Amino acid sequence: MQRIALLTSGGDSPGMNACIRAVARKAIYHGLEVMGIKRGFNGFIEADMYPMNLGSVAGIIHRGGTILHTARSDHFMTPEGRAKANENVKRFGIQGLVVIGGDGSFRGASVFHQEYGLPVIGVPGTIDNDIAGTDQSIGFDTAVNTAVEAISKIRDTATSHERTFIIEVMGRHFGFIALAAGLAGGAESILVPECPFNYDEICERLMRGYKRGKLHSIIVVAEGVAGGIEVGRIIKERTGFDTKVTILGHLQRGGMPSAADLILASRMGARAVELLMAGSKKDMVGVKAGEIIAVDIDEALSQTKAIDTEMCNLAVSLSI
Amino acid sequence: MQRIALLTSGGDSPGMNACIRAVARKAIYHGLEVMGIKRGFNGFIEADMYPMNLGSVAGIIHRGGTILHTARSDHFMTPEGRAKANENVKRFGIQGLVVIGGDGSFRGASVFHQEYGLPVIGVPGTIDNDIAGTDQSIGFDTAVNTAVEAISKIRDTATSHERTFIIEVMGRHFGFIALAAGLAGGAESILVPECPFNYDEICERLMRGYKRGKLHSIIVVAEGVAGGIEVGRIIKERTGFDTKVTILGHLQRGGMPSAADLILASRMGARAVELLMAGSKKDMVGVKAGEIIAVDIDEALSQTKAIDTEMCNLAVSLSI
Amino acid sequence: MQRIALLTSGGDSPGMNACIRAVARKAIYHGLEVMGIKRGFNGFIEADMYPMNLGSVAGIIHRGGTILHTARSDHFMTPEGRAKANENVKRFGIQGLVVIGGDGSFRGASVFHQEYGLPVIGVPGTIDNDIAGTDQSIGFDTAVNTAVEAISKIRDTATSHERTFIIEVMGRHFGFIALAAGLAGGAESILVPECPFNYDEICERLMRGYKRGKLHSIIVVAEGVAGGIEVGRIIKERTGFDTKVTILGHLQRGGMPSAADLILASRMGARAVELLMAGSKKDMVGVKAGEIIAVDIDEALSQTKAIDTEMCNLAVSLSI
Amino acid sequence: MQRIALLTSGGDSPGMNACIRAVARKAIYHGLEVMGIKRGFNGFIEADMYPMNLGSVAGIIHRGGTILHTARSDHFMTPEGRAKANENVKRFGIQGLVVIGGDGSFRGASVFHQEYGLPVIGVPGTIDNDIAGTDQSIGFDTAVNTAVEAISKIRDTATSHERTFIIEVMGRHFGFIALAAGLAGGAESILVPECPFNYDEICERLMRGYKRGKLHSIIVVAEGVAGGIEVGRIIKERTGFDTKVTILGHLQRGGMPSAADLILASRMGARAVELLMAGSKKDMVGVKAGEIIAVDIDEALSQTKAIDTEMCNLAVSLSI
Incomplete structure (x- = not known):
């Protein structure tokens, strides 16, 4: 593996920049090249991407939003859109893709993997914390x-x-x-x-x-x-x-990410790179019981996250 | 002068507690007794008040809200309400009253002064900053x-x-x-x-x-x-x-008051006590050009504060 | 079980007040009486305690420090000190004790349990996060x-x-x-x-x-x-x-506790009461893999918490 | 006047970016060109500068530090350094210079004006608030x-x-x-x-x-x-x-500038441009009694700002 690409997709969440930094630095640390794709899958389709270096991610760790910008892409929902994206995969020699976003984004990534075989790693970044397969997603704590x-x-x-x-x-x-x-x-x-x-x-x-x-x-x-x-x-x-x-x-x-989100984002981003290097094909990074894990992206998408009824009851008994 | 009273009235604003602390400490520093009246003019009418000491105002300077609570009082708008309040003035030997609040509260204080002669000092505490006669009111900056x-x-x-x-x-x-x-x-x-x-x-x-x-x-x-x-x-x-x-x-x-509000509240509260000691009858404390001043409360009430058109124009020209 | 007592001990940590609130409310919710002991074990020895009600813990959830105050107690390290404390246990009819603090405080509680049989529950409250048997202690995240x-x-x-x-x-x-x-x-x-x-x-x-x-x-x-x-x-x-x-x-x-600490403190405080009601003798509440657990207090004290070397390595590789 | 230049100098202070934004936007609003000089007077000497547009200052208003970077320049203290800077004045057609910084920076700007006649405007940006001729400098409130x-x-x-x-x-x-x-x-x-x-x-x-x-x-x-x-x-x-x-x-x-600093920075930056357009030769922008003013830069430098003894006494009487 020589070159990977990275995008943020869907609604932004605080900590996405810390995750971008971790992906880029971890990759560079291991001698990989990293393409930063702008505006989510739209930039993937339109070849709106650039090679990232250590300086690209300097001074961004504490900033809200995402320096790669984000968008929801209707075009990538179509076979034509994905075909155009695949041309860019070939053109730029991309051998793996990290997608930071929510379940809609992961669904797109999974379909793309099925169609074109590109290894994809999802990193859960959404304030809603509604992604099954992980206890926490980046931005929720903030x-x-x-x-x-x-x-x-x-x-x-x-x-x-x-x-x-x-x-x-x-x-x-x-x-x-x-x-x-x-x-x-x-x-x-x-x-x-x-x-x-x-x-x-x-x-x-x-x-x-x-x-x-x-x-x-x-x-x-x-x-x-x-x-x-x-x-x-x-x-x-x-x-x-x-x-x-x-x-x-x-x-x-918005706002500066919390310490917990910064640490989670850093750990998840680094793990995404390790997974690609180890030959993962379509995984989502998650955190379970404090440990960073990998789950099959389709398996994660097939489940629904349930609310903790213990906490509901606790809230009621403490606010008497 | 031996004993003064103090209340907060109308909508609360951040910094009111710092002002309460300043009034109480400044008064005690000069050997005066201070009665803290609860729930604005309602407590004044219902004799809901207590003698304050240094401990009463310890640890409150940075807290939002007001430890004396506040309310709008319809009852004080009536002659009967004010007559009952005046009974408490006599019963507790109150020789001066500090009212922290907005223009509605000052109007009530002014009428009470006219009817019963009690010296009253208004201190502008409102986030709206809509009180003429002062550049800034407590809570606006926060x-x-x-x-x-x-x-x-x-x-x-x-x-x-x-x-x-x-x-x-x-x-x-x-x-x-x-x-x-x-x-x-x-x-x-x-x-x-x-x-x-x-x-x-x-x-x-x-x-x-x-x-x-x-x-x-x-x-x-x-x-x-x-x-x-x-x-x-x-x-x-x-x-x-x-x-x-x-x-x-x-x-x-809500929230912790800003440094500027804490300083303004401290200065205004101290000045309110000095004014009562110096024999003021019905003044409002204000700040003009950085200096703490006193203006006749009725004069302040008779004016309307105008918005700064220079700032309006500046906002437009900078957001091109 | 009819009456329990509660104290904070050692260095204070943000979230202690949320934990006090949870212990008091959960106990009251189940019909128990709660004695709040002031200044840690010193108040336990000197009978400096008071019955808490819903109002005692109103409006404290977001405040730093501890409304029960805290101290390190040399006196409780002596048999005489503990004997005096036990007199208060009998005098006030205390049937269980919740100690919010660090390992030094838990050691004292454990000795007291050994000597006098009073059920004790430790709740880990320390910013240092140095207590084995729990992934996180109250105040660390803040x-x-x-x-x-x-x-x-x-x-x-x-x-x-x-x-x-x-x-x-x-x-x-x-x-x-x-x-x-x-x-x-x-x-x-x-x-x-x-x-x-x-x-x-x-x-x-x-x-x-x-x-x-x-x-x-x-x-x-x-x-x-x-x-x-x-x-x-x-x-x-x-x-x-x-x-x-x-x-x-x-x-x-200092500072307002983080959301994670507020939730952890609420969950741990509630569990401490449940444990006493269920007949626990000497447990520490902890959190493992996101679940609130109970561990024997002496077992927890016998271990040493190790730093996460994965995180050390990650920090180095990301700050190239 | 067609083209002005802008630099930040000395220690940075929160609000400098808001001031840079105001200078750039106000200038562009009036059809002027703006050169942003990097690293204070060092960039002035070394021609490290670039033309700013609306985009150059987008999204910076709330950020601490200064996007133009800052430095103390020993070289500009020498006649040789200033001579080199003057070559850049001619080379780039600079007709006025705005210097955001402290008194050391203003002194340098004043000498440069004396020697080469370039109109200079100083804008007080320092957290120390030690500049005479203005009630407040940018960054102090934060x-x-x-x-x-x-x-x-x-x-x-x-x-x-x-x-x-x-x-x-x-x-x-x-x-x-x-x-x-x-x-x-x-x-x-x-x-x-x-x-x-x-x-x-x-x-x-x-x-x-x-x-x-x-x-x-x-x-x-x-x-x-x-x-x-x-x-x-x-x-x-x-x-x-x-x-x-x-x-x-x-x-x-560091930190996000306070609202008061953001407003002060915006007002002062806009005024600096107006002063240059109106033909000022060597002025410092200041704020007195809430109004933005201009004072001769040398006059401001010749004075020493005195601490407010009323506030000292107040602090003592309130912390009894």
Whole structure:
């Protein structure tokens, strides 16, 4: 193996740059050449790539976003798009591809491997932490910390008003951010897409707390459940409480990566290179029980990650 | 003068605790007794107050919120409410009152002074910075920093998507936070209640930037102009751009106060005590050109604070 | 079981308050009474304790330090001290004790259990992460994040000077903080007590980088290796490079706990109560492979935690 | 005027990039060309410069450090160095120069103007805030916030130990950072180069607090007074108290600029361009009473900035 390529794909997540740095440095350390592909699979198709050196990744470790940019690529979903990408594989002599992104990106990589045989390694980079086969994905820890800081600031101001604060966090299909941030933030209620809930129960809980002297409550809601503004409107209607809404939005994708994400990104990026050098064909890097592992990319894609019900119950029992 | 009282009123702002500490310590330093009144004018009416000592204000300087709690008081707006408060003035031997809050609170304090003669000192504590007679109010600098940090995080993720990010900040009637945060954040457009705007112009500006290769834009909007979600909907309709909305909400009231707010709060609180000791009857503490000053509270209330048009123009010329 | 007691001991760590909250709430949730003991084992001996209720732990989850205060207790190291503590066990009807702290504190708890039979549960709370039997202790993640933020700020200013920056972090006998922070911070060299090093090698590495055009370097050093100022002096002598030293000191013990520490503290605190209710006699709560576990406290104390050599090697290969 | 040049010089400070952005955008807005000179006056001598466009300054506003790099230049202190620089002035058709830096840099710019007539504008960028003729310099507010955050974290951990914490901040000849950070941080003692102090008084104050029940104290010391480690050693010797030292070092130069610094940098940078366009010959931009002003650069250099004794006294009276 002499030359590999690297791209980031899908929604960006904090720590992607640390992972890019690790892939590039580890590869260079072992004498490999690295092509940095820009704008995800679009750059793969359009030959928008450049050779990376040590300087290409200097000073980027702590920056949010991705220096390679990212995009979702409809074109790569088509056979024509992938055929054009394969021309670039041949043209540039690429012998292995590292894809940092989410499951949509891995699906594309897997199809490309099936069709053209290029070894591909997926590295899970998404704040949603919704990828099976790994305990944690790059960016999740940072996103949760961002949400907890927001909750903490709102708590500062909450202590003297009879108010209900609603904080909408990311999570269209999964409640991982909401659950972790709600538990760490000491939220009174946490609404996630995986668990049924009804407004009666939530409002009753609010009223019960209020009667016991609790003057404020914080409700964390994953965007996939309902818009924060909608939740606020309904609760206000039913309880008469003043509700205030914060929507964190893309705030959660930015910021300096947390130490845990920086370490995870570094370890995963390095492992991706080792896997290619060892002859892997289509693996995803993951972390299980603290150890960096490799799983077949299709196997990982075939599973669904389940929310930890122990943590759900804990959150309820601690916010009495 | 032997005994003064102190309350926080209206919306809380970061730095109020540092101001409480300064009032209490400065008073104790000069041998005065200090009664801390809880829940704003409500506690004044209901005799919810306690004698403060050095320990009462230990370890609070960096905390958001207010240890005295705050509330808006309808009861104090009535003659009956104020009569009850005056009974407490006599009962507890209060000879001066420091009110940390916004213009609504100062209006109440001024009426109370007129009716019962108690010397009152207003200290401007509001993130909105909408109080005439002072260049800055306690909490504004912190709120702007919070908004800028949010913009900075969103910028991290913005660089590789063809997207328009809308950030709604506080400011029902004034655009001070929006203007300062937008300028400091390098926003492409800033919408404030004081300045007319039309969507055509904004959309045209977005399209122009897009044609020049600018793939993302950040628009800061004060809540008084329109809801962020509404702005996002309209821009999407007219330009076809994907718009993403963040609503900071009460996030902006919390967090550790900035150094500038801590210093301002300390200086203003100390001055409030000095004014009472020197025989002031109804003054507001302010800061002008870096100096702590006193202005007649009614004079301050009679004016309206104007937005700095130089800064508006600067923001436009720098975000070309 | 009707009544348990709770104390924090040894050096404080961020997340201790979240753990106190979890112990208290979980116990109250199950109908138990909780006595909060102040100043570690000193308060245990001197009967400095109070019954906790839901309000005792309201609003503390995000605060650094410990509301129960902490201390190292020489008195509890003596049979007399422990005998006095046991009188309080009988006097207050304490049936189980939760000790949040490090290995010295667990040793004291274990001896007390041997002598008087009181069930004791240790919860690992120390930024040093030096406790065997658990992958992570409460406060470590926060301390590493604090150190990484410091490195990141220093990196900002480092890019244009021919300078070597030395950052001294905590770790008298262990290099866990230094290794994690150095790896996450992209440090050029990491000096830990567990691994031999010589200045020749470090200086050579610096010179090599310099010749390749690297104008600045960051060296992270655990305090147990040598003082940062000493390291700076020696490197300057041998290379002629300007060296600048930052000593983080107790900075690393403070600050809002990270999300990971808040969740770990909540889970561990809740488990400590469950263990007492289930009849545990002398266990330490730990986390292994993401799962909360219980290990015999003496077994945990008999082992030594080893540094992860894979991470050491990774740090070296990524900072070429 | 058709083409101007821009450099950063001396120690870097947070906000320099925002100022570079403002100079470049304001100039381009008015149709001027801008040359970015690298590594301060060294790049001026060695023709290390490049034409800047809107893209050159995109995405830099929130970053610490300076994209133009900075250095102290011995060569520019010589007539030969300046003669070479003047050749580049002619070669590149430079008609005005903006220098962002401290008084040493302004002195160089002033001499160059005297010798060769090139219009020069100084913009005060230094965390030390030691430049007369302006109330504030770019970076000071950020550095003070960094120091206050450090104090705040140390305060978290300080509350339960009989300890004295010493925090060494920057300031070789001036105590501006120490005074502001100490006041905002609620420090018990603040040692600055401008004010005499003796250890007896400080130790007495510590003992007095201790007898009153104060278990911990925070002392902020400017590096110009004495090394933090030295101060800790002496206090320990005299009082027997355990002293813990933190040296912030270059931490204070880094980090995302505060909102106030971002706004100040933007306003000052824009004004620098306006001044050149209006025919200024050798001015320094400053801020007085909130207004951006221009002062003759030599006049500013001839004065010495005095510390605010009102703030010194306030700090003492509030930390009783």
